[in-house]
């Protein structure tokens with residue numbers, strides 16, 4: 001029986017430091033690595049990232065879109081990348097941003113959160129815009145299998161505030177509502193619940209309150225999107241101990257040399273570890 005995701009995440013961060021490195025085999029990254037934009041290039045890049053960092057960082061986050069772009073052969077590479085993460089001892093967080101009606105969410109949960117599925121990851125990203133409760137079935141499946149979810153709350157892109165800063169009938173912003181719904185599902189968990197949220201490092205001070213969240217906050221946007229370690233302090237303040245910063249291109253551009261990738265990842269850990 002696998003321990004709960006929140007327990008496994010806390011242990012991984014304690015052992016390896018607070019960092020999630022994204023595995024985004026973007027065409028520009030393949031080119032910089034001297035690889036062709038082919039399935040072979042995709043596999044060399046993505047599995048090279050896990051070879052270099054799988055025994056170094058707490059979490060690796062493959063971005064599904066860059067694998068799906070190559071069709072079934074690309075998805076097969078993603079399956080191998082997820083298996084590599086498990087073998088290397090890094091938690092895998094599959095960035096798929098799924099969100100649908102409950103019955104369809106059950107199928108996504110079977111694909112990404114169920115033991116024995118070739119695409120199962122330790123955690124996945126989910127979108128709450130069909131209503132947070134539409135995700136409850138997937139959250140239940142994640143829990144039953146010692147896995148976790150990260151729900152989009154305040155994303156790192158400049159278009160996010162149009163939706164996420166809107167105020168609901170109950171008087172809270174949409175982003176705060178997502179954080180509060182996650183907090184309800186994490187009540188009483190120790191040291192962290194299994195329902196995380198995604199909040200960009202780029203969003204500035206929004207006044208969003210995290211004190212009851214009791215879950216992980218995935219913070220994308222460092223590096224290529226302009227976010228810095230100092231921004232994390234502004235965005236999260238006292239909630240910094242919950243924050244799992246994530247960066248993809250900023251580390252990947254150091255490759256393909258494995259030592260250079262490790263140095264790049266260590267530099268990011270160093271820049272954020274002192275803030276916590």
Ligand SMILES: O=c1ccn([C@@H]2O[C@H](COP(=O)(O)O)[C@@H](O)[C@H]2O)c(=O)[nH]1
Pocket residue numbers: 022024063095154155156157198199200220221222223224225246247248249250
């Ligand atoms: O709000 C969000 C949610 C997810 N992402 C994803 O994270 C990486 C960021 O890549 P960088 O190269 O570090 O910019 C990418 O896969 C996004 O889809 C995000 O950026 N913001």
